[in-house]
Amino acid sequence: MSSRIILLGATGYTGDLILKALIRKGVRPTVAGRNPTALEALARRSGGLDHLTVDAATPSRARWWCRLYRARTNPTSPLESM
Numbered sequence: 401m402s403s404r405i406i407l408l409g410a411t412g413y414t415g416d417l418i419l420k421a422l423i424r425k426g427v428r429p430t431v432a433g434r435n436p437t438a439l440e441a442l443a444r445r446s447g448g449l450d451h452l453t454v455d456a457a458t459p460s461r462a463r464w465w466c467r468l469y470r471a472r473t474n475p476t477s478p479l480e481s482m
Contacts, residue, residue, distance in 0.1 A: 405429035408454060411438040419446065 407422070409415040410431035422429050423446060430450040433439050434457070443451040454461065 406432045406452060406454075408432045408456060410451075411435060411442055423447070 405422070405427060407415055407419055407429040410419055410429075411433045415431075415433070419429065419431065419442075428447070428449055430452050431439055431443055431446070432452040432454045434453065434455040436451075436453045439451040439453060443449040
């Protein structure tokens with residue numbers, strides 16, 4: 401992965417809005433979520449972004465990724481309480 405930004409929940413409504421805003425600013429995040437098929441399609445449609453399967457329902461794994469990327473979460477995210 402070349403990006404230091406992971407967009408978790410990228411295939412959802414809010415994730416889509418954030419992804420479009422990032423791309424408009426020239427940022428190429430790694431898109432992440434729990435559905436590998438949807439992520440691969442989104443990554444391809446978005447110009448070949450890196451993609452990563454991460455399930456926030458597995459808190460220890462999600463925390464690991466957040467620490468690796470020094471993540472900041474959206475206050476509405478379930479990761480905010482981790």
